[in-house]
Amino acid sequence: MSYAIQKKLQLVVIDDDPAIVRIVTRVVNQALGEFIDTIDFTTPHDAQRWIDQHCCDVLITDLQMPDIDGLEMLRFSKARNPWTQVIFLTGHSSLQAISEAIELGASDYLVKPLDQFEMVDVLRQSHARFLRWRTALGQTIHRPAAV
Secondary structure (H helix, E strand, O other), X not given: OOHHHOOOEEEEEEOOOHHHHHHHHHHHHHHXXXXXXXXXXXXXXHHHHHHHHOOOOEEEEOOOOOOOOHHXXXXXXXXXXXXXXXXXXXXXXXXXXXHHHHHHOOOEEEEOOOOXXXXXXXXXXXXXXXXXXXXXXXXXXXXXXXX
């Protein structure tokens, strides 16, 4: 399956640190801009409004943010699109947070400082996973009904 003919993924990046948002967006656009459109936010409320109106295929979110934390962003995005791949990028990791992220269906968990190569690799995996899910869904929908 050729990546060139596929729809671009919609990646939402949320971090209350504008520098992290700029770095993630720059790295993603340089490495994967052909496959991924990036929409970035520094406030979770703005991100939720956007996700509520659009499709979010992949979400990269900080874990600790004012008002709405990353786990709540995971719940919110999964409620709107169960196929959303959620990746945490955090400097405040804990065993409880990792356990809860896994339990709630997070795809991956990256710890700051950001390893750009690791993040790109995780996003490539998310893209491949998205394509597999979309193919399975398409084949299921278009399969003739059993008699």
